[in-house]
Amino acid sequence: MDILLVAGLWLDGSAWDDVVPALEALGHRPVPLTLPGQGDGSASATLDDQVAAVLAAVDSASGRPMVVGHSAACTLAWLAADARPEKVAKVVLIGGFPAVDGASYAEFFALEDGVMPFPGWGPFEGPDAADLDEETRRTIASAAIPVPEGVARGVVRLTDERRFDVPVVVVCPEFTPAQAREWISEGETPELARAKHLELVDIESGHWPMVSRPAELARLLASAAADS
DSSP: EEEEEEEEETOOOOTTTTTHHHHHHHTTTEEOOTTTTSSSSOTTTOHHHHHHHHHHHHHHHHSOOOOEEGGGGGHHHHHHHHTTTOOEEEEEEEOOOOOOOBBSSSSOOOOOOEEEOOOSGGGTTTTTTTOOHHHHHHHHHHHHOOOHHHHTTTTTTOOGGGGGGEEEEEESSSOOOOHHHHHHHHHSSHHHTHHHHHHHEEEESSSHHHHHHHHHHHHHHHHHHHOO
């Protein structure tokens, strides 16, 4: 199966470098995406540009692909299901939840000169980054790509309720499946509350399992693909 891999803020397609060979060894075709404005040098990119890039990958995939979103890009994966509900076989959300219609995409940190730079490790102390050693932290921070304002402040638009028919797997890294179920039941993630086919799976990692647990993450993704 084609597995489209969409990393979160400040990351490009190289974030999946250790996951790709593991997925290939398990018989799948992983396709790591480098999004406009997050790896192509364009600071003028918008959320619409990123959505278009994901949809282009969906449209060019062999058969019905599984779309994997990490962190903020969980919303991009969900937007793909909304735009192509008949084409996307399954959505996998790693360490995040989709935004609702009308919400801003990812205006989480301060914007400077038209971009949202990586804020340093302070906001991620605790479970998010507990499994990253200092060398790994330095590597991630030095490679972090500032997110264009047009992406961070982009408005999410969801239009097709057939998205709720697309199966969803939530991979729970720095939080547990039990916590995720509680958040969903309390209305904190309304999009997932309406998903008709929802599975929650655990992984013992921080927020970046593609870096800290790539082989285990690949096995989880392969298992999700096998059930599609």
